[in-house]
Each structure stands twice: as structure tokens, then as C-alpha cells.
Amino acid sequence: MRLFLALMPPPSLRGRLGALADAAQARCGGRRMPDESLHLTLAFLGEVEETRAAALVDWVSRLAVPPGEWRLNAWGRFQRPGIVWVGGQAPDPALVALHCRLWDELESQGLEGRPSRYVPHVTLLRRAERLETEGLPTPALTWRYRHLLLVRSFTRDDGAHYATLARSA
Template identity: 65%
Template sequence: MRLFLALVPPPALRERLGELADLAHAHCGGRRVPDESLHLTLAFLGEVEKTRAEALADWVRGLTIAPGEWRLDAWGHFRRPGIVWVGGQRPDPALTALHHRLWEALEPRGFATRPGRFVPHITLLRQAARPDPDTLPAPALSWAYARLDLMRSVSGHRGVRYHCLASSAPAPG
């Protein structure tokens, strides 16, 4: 099964992100990511066999992450796959530290596909043109997060859907 670790926005923020996706779609075209699929990937794990996935789910349930807040204030574009995204204008030290912490724990578990560069973002559109910053208003959202999820990606006739397999424990206090 295809797995990744992610932060999943709460419903109200997901709705606001969906509004940004609609706005970007009107200007950039492409395929819009459904609201229920919006997330921030912290670690893509790829194909994982069932027993290893179960052990990973147990590990995630035992994790706690420090609560944080991420400011989403910039549009972005990955040219090669035509991805339009929202994220931060500046690197977020807390998200970067969380990403590194996760990979430090994943590598001894046999996951060795750490990306060379971590760009925190939420994909809104695929196969889309580059957004024009003069025609799209700057996003101004804040995301308070306190847990991460182990997600499974399932492809079907209606596209890719994500299912949560496990969530980290709430931080003490």
C-alpha cells in the first residue's frame, strides 16, 4: 500500500483552501484537488507491505508532535508536474524540524527516500499553468496543527483518495 505522513487541515481551513483552489483553477486551469484530499505531506513513504504498515501505524500512534502554527501566505508552482500550491513565503523552522525528526526516526526503520529539499506546501491544482501573482490575491491563512496522520493513497476510477490509518497522540498539557 502507498503511504505518507501528513498534516491534515481542520474542516474550516480545508474549506478556505478549497476556495483558494477554486480561485486558482479559474486563473490557471488544470485539475483541482478535491477538498477532502488537501494536506501537507511531511514524509512520502511509497509502497509499504501490510505487516510493515501495521508496525508503522503503531509507531505513529505512539508519537506526539509539538503543536505549531504555519502561516500560508504565498502561491507557488512546480513547473515539471504543473503543480499550483500554497505555502509560506519563508521556510517554517517548526515544520522543517518536524520533517527532519520524522526522517531521523524513519531511516532506521528502513525508509531511505528522504527528499533532498523540503518545501512545505499544499497542492491545490495539478497540470496547471503558473499562477500570476498580479491576478491572484496573496493567501493569508494560519494553520494551527497538533497531530500528524499516517495516510494511505488509494487509486480508483474516481481518482486518488486518501485514508487515515493512524494518528499521533495529542501533546501533553
């Protein structure tokens, strides 16, 4: 099964992120991410066997995540594959530290896949026709977090869907 560790925004923030996604889609085109799928990936694990997934559920359930606050105040884009996102003007030190800590622990459990670079962001659009974020409203959001989730991603005819397998302590 395909897994990742993520922060999920509270409903009020999710709605505000959705409004930014609408503005971005009007300017850039592309496929807008549904509000319910908006998240911050901390660690993408890829395909994981069921026995290992069960161990990860147990690990995440016992994991303590220090509460934090992330300021989303900048637009960004990844040229390939045409992604438009919101995040911080600079990588947030607490999120980068959490990402590194998670990968240290995941690697000690035998998992591989740590990226060479981590840019905390929330993907709003995929396959954008234009990567022109100039002139879009400046994001000014604060995301307070206390927990992370172990999430399973699966694809249906209507796109990707997520199921929460575990929540940190």
C-alpha cells in the same frame, strides 16, 4: 500499500483552501484537488509492505508532535508536473524540523526516500495549463496543528482517495 505522513487541515481551513483552489483553477486551469484531499505532506513513504505498515501504525500512534502554527501567505508552483500550491513565503522552521525528525526516525526503522529538499506546501492544482499566480488573492491563512496522520493513498477511476491508518498521540 502507498503511504505518507501528513497534516490534515481542520474543516474551516479546508474550506478556505478550497476557495483558493477555485481562484487558482479559474486563472491557471488544470485539475483542482478536491477539498477532502487537501493536506500537507510531511514524509512520502511510497509503497510499504503490510507488516511494515502495521509497525508504522503502532509508531505513529505513540508519536508526540509538538503543536505548531503555520502561516500560509504565498503562492508557489512546481514547473513539472504543473503544480500550483500555497505555503509560506519561506520554509517554516518548525515544519522543516518536524520533517527532519520524522525522516531520522523512519530511516532508523529501515525506510528510505528522504527527499534532498523539503518545501512545505498544500497542492491545490495538478497539470495546470498556466503557472501564472500573479494577481491571485494573497493567501493569509493560519494553520494550527497538534497531530499528524499516517495515510494510505489508493487510486480509483475517479482519482486518488485517502484513508487514515493512524493518528499521532
